[in-house]
Amino acid sequence: MIELRDIEKTYYSGNVATPVLHGVTFRIERGEYVAIMGASGTGKSTLMNILGCLDKPTGGEFHLDGIDVVNLDDEELSHLRNEKIGFVFQQFHLLQRTTALRNVLLPLIYAEAYPDDAEDRADVALTAVGLEDRMTYRPHELSGGQQQRVAIARALVTDPEIILADEPTGNLDSRSGIEVLAIFKRLHRQGRTIVLVTHSDDVAEHADRVIVMTDGTIAEDRRVERPRDAERENAERTENGEQREETVT
Amino acid sequence: MKILRVAAEGFHSLGLNKLRTFFMMAGTIVGVAALVVIMAIGRGTEQKVMKRVQAFGPRAMMIIAGGGKDLPPPDMTVTTLVLDDAEAIRNEIDGLEVVTPQAWRFDMDLRHESNQTQSVVWGVEPQWHDAWNWQVVEGEPITADDVATMARVCVIGSAVKRDLFGDQDPLGKEIHCNKVRLTVKGVLEHRGVGGMGGVAEFDNRIIIPVTTAMRRVMNVDYVGAIRVVTKDPALMPQQAKQIRDLLHARHHISPPREDDFRIITPMAIAEMVRGTSGTLSMLLIALAALSLLVGGVVLMNILLISVAERQAEIGLRRALGATQRDIFMQFLTESLAVTFLGMIVGSLSGYGVSVLLARFTPIMTVASWEPLAVALAFALLIGTFFGVQPARRAARLRPVEALR
Ligand SMILES: Nc1ncnc2c1ncn2[C@@H]1O[C@H](COP(=O)(O)OP(=O)(O)OP(=O)(O)O)[C@@H](O)[C@H]1O
Numbered sequence: 001m002i003e004l005r006d007i008e009k010t011y012y013s014g015n016v017a018t019p020v021l022h023g024v025t026f027r028i029e030r031g032e033y034v035a036i037m038g039a040s041g042t043g044k045s046t047l048m049n050i051l052g053c054l055d056k057p058t059g060g061e062f063h064l065d066g067i068d069v070v071n072l073d074d075e076e077l078s079h080l081r082n083e084k085i086g087f088v089f090q091q092f093h094l095l096q097r098t099t100a101l102r103n104v105l106l107p108l109i110y111a112e113a114y115p116d117d118a119e120d121r122a123d124v125a126l127t128a129v130g131l132e133d134r135m136t137y138r139p140h141e142l143s144g145g146q147q148q149r150v151a152i153a154r155a156l157v158t159d160p161e162i163i164l165a166d167e168p169t170g171n172l173d174s175r176s177g178i179e180v181l182a183i184f185k186r187l188h189r190q191g192r193t194i195v196l197v198t199h200s201d202d203v204a205e206h207a208d209r210v211i212v213m214t215d216g217t218i219a220e221d222r223r224v225e226r227p228r229d230a231e232r233e234n235a236e237r238t239e240n241g242e243q244r245e246e247t248v249t
Numbered sequence: 250m251k252i253l254r255v256a257a258e259g260f261h262s263l264g265l266n267k268l269r270t271f272f273m274m275a276g277t278i279v280g281v282a283a284l285v286v287i288m289a290i291g292r293g294t295e296q297k298v299m300k301r302v303q304a305f306g307p308r309a310m311m312i313i314a315g316g317g318k319d320l321p322p323p324d325m326t327v328t329t330l331v332l333d334d335a336e337a338i339r340n341e342i343d344g345l346e347v348v349t350p351q352a353w354r355f356d357m358d359l360r361h362e363s364n365q366t367q368s369v370v371w372g373v374e375p376q377w378h379d380a381w382n383w384q385v386v387e388g389e390p391i392t393a394d395d396v397a398t399m400a401r402v403c404v405i406g407s408a409v410k411r412d413l414f415g416d417q418d419p420l421g422k423e424i425h426c427n428k429v430r431l432t433v434k435g436v437l438e439h440r441g442v443g444g445m446g447g448v449a450e451f452d453n454r455i456i457i458p459v460t461t462a463m464r465r466v467m468n469v470d471y472v473g474a475i476r477v478v479t480k481d482p483a484l485m486p487q488q489a490k491q492i493r494d495l496l497h498a499r500h501h502i503s504p505p506r507e508d509d510f511r512i513i514t515p516m517a518i519a520e521m522v523r524g525t526s527g528t529l530s531m532l533l534i535a536l537a538a539l540s541l542l543v544g545g546v547v548l549m550n551i552l553l554i555s556v557a558e559r560q561a562e563i564g565l566r567r568a569l570g571a572t573q574r575d576i577f578m579q580f581l582t583e584s585l586a587v588t589f590l591g592m593i594v595g596s597l598s599g600y601g602v603s604v605l606l607a608r609f610t611p612i613m614t615v616a617s618w619e620p621l622a623v624a625l626a627f628a629l630l631i632g633t634f635f636g637v638q639p640a641r642r643a644a645r646l647r648p649v650e651a652l653r
């Protein structure tokens with residue numbers, strides 16, 4: 001599915017070269033749930049940009065679904081992103097003053113063929129993240145957690161093979177974070193490939209596999225024995241919450 | 250069609266920031282409005298020119314007594330233009346259909362019984378009717394016989410008829426003009442106002458045989474003007490020159506002495522009419538050019554600022570699959586939509602101003618659809634010219650950098 005071999009990335013600005021990735025090699029199979037960890041500045045986002053076909057490596061090979069990404073031009077990369085990848089960002093990146101529904105429809109605008117049932121799909125995606133009653137809300141009328149869920153719905157609407165999430169819970173409180181992770185867990189159960197960058201061990205424990213990076217290389221690549229189940233935790237938490245509310249009243 | 254969806258995104262963005270959109274439009278609005286007004290004035294002027302030339306006679310020239318560069322009225326004190334000059338022109342210049350001298354006086358008192366009025370008295374030859382293409386609607390015109398016999402007859406304008414006779418039949422009645430009694434033999438068709446200076450009331454006149462006018466009424470041996478009508482308008486400039494040379498010789502005029510006559514052509518009339526609205530048009534053209542240019546630059550700058558402000562949005566769209574072309578088209582759409590909207594608002598305003606000008610000022614305007622085509626062309630031109638640079642900048646943003 002995702003195959004990286006000896007990926008190098010050096011940023012050049014003027015005469016200054018900043019080498020960031022020094023030979024990153026790994027495979028991610030279809031349906032895996034991978035967390036990428038590492039200290040700040042080790043190149044996690046750089047790697048995610050390459051995985052997301054937003055940037056090209058300066059060396060090495062990258063195959064996505066058997067496609068040799070390194071040799072694609074800008075337009076082909078755009079189409080590839082549109083078809084195969086769903087992005088979730090730390091800063092949500094929703095269009096302001098634009099409804100949740102319209103935000104979710106955005107990727108379909110750039111699809112080769114705009115589906116007849118685009119609105120239905122957006123509807124389904126928003127329902128899948130629990131926002132069926134927030135379709136016409138604009139970002140400033142939504143909480144951070146809800147905004148991130150809109151962003152996830154947007155990532156889902158094209159039915160991509162891979163979800164790439166760079167610190168999706170970084171700007172959220174723990175409760176909203178669990179809600180988001182619960183959605184990822186469900187998507188994973190449905191067979192989708194998920195790659196998630198996080199600083200937090202708590203978050204990483206929800207994945208099946210953790211890749212730890214240090215100084216632009218892979219320091220550790222391990223399976224998680226018993227991944228946490230955010231879906232269940234979330235369900236329990238709401239139950240408890242409801243019980244608490246009952247005792248209060 | 251993807252391009253339509255991308256264009257719709259452009260429209261959507263415009264709707265999100267209406268104030269910004271308005272400022273982007275402002276220059277186009279003013280520029281296009283000015284363009285529309287210019288063209289309305291231009292057409293109005295041409296219509297006025299047509300009317301004036303038509304009233305003057307498109308094939309006619311007037312040789313008027315008195316020098317200088319101004320248009321009529323003629324200098325009544327100049328006595329050098331005489332009937333023999335008309336005769337000489339008639340005999341020596343080829344290609345003229347009519348040559349007819351005219352003597353006239355303003356502010357002549359006319360009286361019929363107890364009714365009085367002031368009018369212009371014209372002494373004419375029979376050809377006058379053809380030279381001015383102005384016939385009688387009642388009674389008879391002035392004839393060669395009338396001229397030969399210095400007949401005490403007149404043909405009156407409709408205003409004179411109204412003032413002196415009311416509802417009565419004027420034919421055969423007598424009117425007093427400067428102690429001369431004239432029998433009304435005809436009534437001229439109605440012409441309204443207009444004429445060479447634009448203020449003459451055409452119908453407030455009587456015409457009498459030129460001989461009667463000179464000998465009996467005015468007691469002069471010169472005329473005010475000679476009107477000629479050419480057979481071929483193309484020959485007019487040449488004939489004007491021939492007439493000038495002829496009169497120079499007859500009046501013994503050679504430089505440095507100034508001419509004691511002027512030759513007025515339809516071209517001169519047209520020039521005079523255009524001249525008055527020309528300055529205004531020049532001002533408006535300057536305004537239009539300036540506002541379109543300044544507006545374009547403002548538009549471009551706002552777009553450039555907007556590209557900078559919307560880096561994250563652009564990066565996001567790129568991440569979601571927008572190609573460089575999609576981004577380019579979105580921003581170009583924004584620019585074009587703005588100028589197109591500006592064009593519509595500007596056209597409507599320009600139309601409104603044209604109507605107001607026509608109603609409340611002497612400026613004549615004719616609104617038409619042609620300016621819309623010109624305005625549309627300008628709007629698209631400006632939208633493209635000033636939109637391409639920002640759109641290109643937006644398209645060239647690297648997604649990773651834009652998203653940061
Ligand atoms: N465009 C660029 N030009 C030059 N250097 C860059 C550029 N982008 C990133 N870097 C450098 O690359 C290194 C890795 O950056 P990156 O954003 O991938 O780190 P990260 O692991 O995502 O860190 P964090 O956990 O703080 O998000 C940093 O030292 C950064 O300064």
Ligand SMILES: [Mg+2]
Binds near residue numbers: 044166
């Ligand atoms: Mg990062």
